[in-house]
Amino acid sequence: MCDHFDLVVVGGGIVGLAHALAGVRRGLSVALFDRDERASNASIRNFGFVTVTGQRAGRTWERARYSRDVWDRVAGPAGIPVVHSDLLVVAHRPEAMAVLSAFADTDMGADCRLLDRTGLYDRLPMAATGATGGLYSPHERRVEPRTAIPALWSWLEMQGVRFFRRVAVRGVEPGFVDTTVGRFRAGHIAICPGPDLATLFPDRLAAHRLSLCKLQMLRVAAPGWRLPAAVMGDLSLARYDGYAALPAAAPLRQRLQAEVTDALENGIHLIIVQSADGSLVIGDSHHYGPTPDPFASQQVDDIILREARALLDLPPDLAVQERWNGYYPSSPDQTAFIDHPADGIALTMVSSGTGMSTAFALGEEALAQLLGEPDPLAI
Ligand SMILES: Cc1cc2nc3c(=O)[nH]c(=O)nc-3n(C[C@H](O)[C@H](O)[C@H](O)COP(=O)(O)OP(=O)(O)OC[C@H]3O[C@@H](n4cnc5c(N)ncnc54)[C@H](O)[C@@H]3O)c2cc1C
Numbered sequence: 001m002c003d004h005f006d007l008v009v010v011g012g013g014i015v016g017l018a019h020a021l022a023g024v025r026r027g028l029s030v031a032l033f034d035r036d037e038r039a040s041n042a043s044i045r046n047f048g049f050v051t052v053t054g055q056r057a058g059r060t061w062e063r064a065r066y067s068r069d070v071w072d073r074v075a076g077p078a079g080i081p082v083v084h085s086d087l088l089v090v091a092h093r094p095e096a097m098a099v100l101s102a103f104a105d106t107d108m109g110a111d112c113r114l115l116d117r118t119g120l121y122d123r124l125p126m127a128a129t130g131a132t133g134g135l136y137s138p139h140e141r142r143v144e145p146r147t148a149i150p151a152l153w154s155w156l157e158m159q160g161v162r163f164f165r166r167v168a169v170r171g172v173e174p175g176f177v178d179t180t181v182g183r184f185r186a187g188h189i190a191i192c193p194g195p196d197l198a199t200l201f202p203d204r205l206a207a208h209r210l211s212l213c214k215l216q217m218l219r220v221a222a223p224g225w226r227l228p229a230a231v232m233g234d235l236s237l238a239r240y241d242g243y244a245a246l247p248a249a250a251p252l253r254q255r256l257q258a259e260v261t262d263a264l265e266n267g268i269h270l271i272i273v274q275s276a277d278g279s280l281v282i283g284d285s286h287h288y289g290p291t292p293d294p295f296a297s298q299q300v301d302d303i304i305l306r307e308a309r310a311l312l313d314l315p316p317d318l319a320v321q322e323r324w325n326g327y328y329p330s331s332p333d334q335t336a337f338i339d340h341p342a343d344g345i346a347l348t349m350v351s352s353g354t355g356m357s358t359a360f361a362l363g364e365e366a367l368a369q370l371l372g373e374p375d376p377l378a379i
Pocket residue numbers: 010011012013014015016033034035036038039040041042043044045046047048049050051167168169170192193194195196199200215216217283284325326327328349350352353354355356357358
């Protein structure tokens with residue numbers, strides 16, 4: 001007789017961990033399978049930036065608010081330091097300031113504060129010269145993903161989740177999970193495979209018209225000052241749905257298209273966050289395809305660094321300490337989805353760059369759907 005668990009989770013990235021947490025919260029016996037010894041994909045390669053402000057209006061924004069609150073609840077018990085909180089969006093072009101003004105008038109801008117030029121430099125003296133103002137948001141958190149995700153594995157293990165490391169799940173059917181170490185029985189199954197679109201329910205995934213997105217990231221040496229918050233700039237306002245969908249974003253996009261064509265062509269927008277040792281994580285670019293190449297382009301890194309200098313007053317001799325690529329599945333229209341390919345099986349995928357910000361809500365939603373409970377975000 002094979003082992004039985006109330007819930008089997010496939011995938012130990014942030015999405016799988018969120019489902020495991022949702023199972024633990026309900027007192028279920030939970031097993032989690034990952035084909036790797038430890039998570040090593042998008043969930044540890046991102047900024048660790050739990051972003052609320054700027055997310056797509058509606059469900060995505062609601063998921064981000066919900067998930068941020070879960071991060072606040074679990075970070076302490078799981079031993080995950082919140083490296084910094086809040087967000088400062090710096091507007092250099094007047095068109096960017098117009099987007100921020102329009103955003104501040106929406107429901108999503110309610111708790112944010114528009115900053116004039118003086119207010120911006122008071123809060124962010126290291127902003128590059130020429131800023132016209134900005135926006136302060138109190139909603140964000142930042143964790144160090146490369147330590148936060150392993151800490152979540154350890155903490156969930158202490159909560160009773162059984163982790164099966166270096167075990168691939170080869171097939172799933174209602175009530176059963178076939179793995180490289182044998183067959184398991186499962187009351188419910190949550191599949192959270194990240195960018196693996198080929199192993200489990202590939203036909204089902206194909207219907208979502210997914211491609212993969214490749215992103216380049218950099219870590220640079222400590223600049224000698226501390227950021228008071230995560231920082232974004234003009235380019236982000238043309239990319240993050242919460243801003244970019246506003247009519248006021250059209251003139252900004254036009255101007256960026258004329259002035260920084262290469263940045264737009266490479267899907268570059270700027271997020272800069274700081275780690276505990278003072279080093280800065282700077283990114284990122286976006287290139288799409290069924291199998292994006294694995295090579296980090298120096299030309300793309302140079303554009304990212306040029307735009308970082310346009311955003312913050314960085315030292316001239318900035319040393320790049322690390323470069324890496326990340327990959328995630330990308331959908332033309334959905335930021336995430338929960339599919340149900342068969343009875344008792346949820347297939348959850350974040351199909352945009354928002355998983356650190358929204359996964360905890362998705363885990364709760366998927367479990368609620370599997371167990372016939374009301375929508376947790378509507379309660
Ligand atoms: C460079 C970069 C920057 C980003 N920045 C941010 C950010 O600042 N804020 C934000 O909210 N989001 C950000 N994101 C997006 C976020 O990182 C992802 O949405 C999220 O990590 C996806 O988590 P996941 O668990 O779905 O996937 P993954 O982290 O890819 O994990 C999937 C796991 O499933 C396992 N697996 C798959 N199939 C099987 C199988 N058959 N059997 C066993 N194991 C299997 C894999 O081994 C893997 O460990 C960023 C992403 C990247 C790449």
